[in-house]
Amino acid sequence: MAMIEVRGLSKIYHMGEEEVVALGGVDLALERGEHVSVTGPSGSGKSTLMNILGGLDRPTSGEYRFDGEDIAHFTDDELAEFRRRRIGFVFQSFQLLPRLSALQNVELPMIYAGLSAGQRRERAAQLLERVGLGTRKGYRPTQLSGGQQQRVAIARALANNPELLLADEPTGALDSQTGRDVLALFRELNREGLTVMVVTHDPAIAAQARRRIAFLDGLIVEDKVTEPVA
């Protein structure tokens, strides 16, 4: 059984009288350990898919199973726990809390998981070492470069040992070299067994994933597996 199974997934927004179909009945299966890119023009439904897969949103209709669990019908609290235990998010704008140090930002998900202060600090320090920021633990986000901030965000996404890393335009706010470094980090994490899904409108970034899915008007128009271009 695949880790993620999606059948007939649709999402319809009501904007006044108008109905906007963000997802028009998507079928998708994702195996553990895959590296997937999702591309498509803005409004094609790729971000909506990511939000539903990440448990931030619920589909209007259709089925979403994660390890056989019926995520589409989870309550708010069940979704919160699902996000905490299984999902790691990486956002285009990093979404670090400005008042907290790099270390404290990485600790945040572990606080909600109920880890003790000692356990949190130790694991957050390890994760920052892992993303190459061992010397920047006490820095505030404003004292870090964009690439460094995104690394802190990735360390935070890994805090609770997620099963799926969801990255929405992770290089959108970075210059091309730091962008490449971040993507290299994703490939490394994927090689270690983490399932990674990167949402992007940039074909060059999409090309770095083994499996490439393309969206148009709320539907998958392409889904192919090739050797990634490094």
Added chain:
Amino acid sequence: MRFYELIRFAGGAIVANPMRSALTSLGVVIGVAAVVMMTSIGAGAQQRVAGAISGLGTNLVIVTPNFQRAGAVSQGAGFGQTLKDSDATAISKEVDGVAAVAPVVRGQVQLAAEGTNWNTSIQGVTPDYLTARDLSIAEGRMFDDREARQGRKVLVVGQTVARQLWGDADPIGKRVRVRNVPFDVIGELASKGQSGFGQDQDDVVLAPLPAVRSRVIGRRLRADSVQNIYVKAAAEDDIDRVQEDVTNVLRDQHRIRAGEDDDFQTQNMASILAASQAALSTFTTLLAAVAAVSLVVGGVGIMNIMLVAVTERTREIGLRMAVGAKRSDILTQFSLEAITLSLAGGLIGLAFGVLGAIGVARLGSWPAAVPPWAGPLALVFSVIVGLVFGAYPSWRAARLDPIEALRRE
């Protein structure tokens, strides 16, 4: 999710904006300080009045003449001459459980000794007056019943009077002229100090009632009239029954038929005390209620700033949700922030309130009486204010859609 961590989040947000947090708490500071001060001042006033009234003796019934009609003109209470010596005699004969019955007339006189003089209050009394008013003799003696009846020209002087007329010399045996009539000093009263109403209770002289009535007050009073009768009950819990019996005896004496109004008034010190305490307590509650309004205003200030905080930190809320915070975690975090602001204000306000009450007490020679429940009450109230006025902003925070929250600039 541990409660302690949520308190840390709340504390962190408050410390991050010290000026704003301080100004937000200020409303609660003022509110709590005002409530604590008002209740303390009220409690102090109650203590003081209670002291003043019980200083007169709570088992005392005071009889005063009521108004009399002279033709169509009514006189005010206390101006009539409806009480007589015989009334006092009747009360002591017919009412049980009475420790003392003391008829009184009083006036203001100029006392003249060798070379000096002093203006004081003269009380025409019987020896029972000492018992009725809890007075005692420090030196010499009180005149006895026979001397009182005969209207002998003798005086028992208060300590202030003795000091003013003779300094440190022994007053016993001295001679004083009262309206040109010589009186002999036979005793000196023990000091009673200031009354609860601020009068010097030692600035007084006592003399036999008939002597004062005829020599001092003269024609203004009929030959057998008295101005007050003090009746002291033997037991405090018997006071209501004594008051009733006194009333019945006097109605009988004055031949007042059923249905007719009394021509006298009886006042029972215990019930005056209770009434004044009730009135003060109502007054205090009213003051505290007015002060509590400022607490509500403080609460609105907290709500306002918390709404701003939720708007400012929308992305933080979205991020917290994305990494696994439940709605209840967000609700608790922001509620705790509001409660912390309010409670900090409450603690500071409590301190200011207590200091203010002590300050007012010093200035107004008023007893500082911060009620023991003021502290806990102030804290409970400030927690409630934080909880109530933090509820709506916290609820707004918890209801945010994480996707939209993350997208917010």
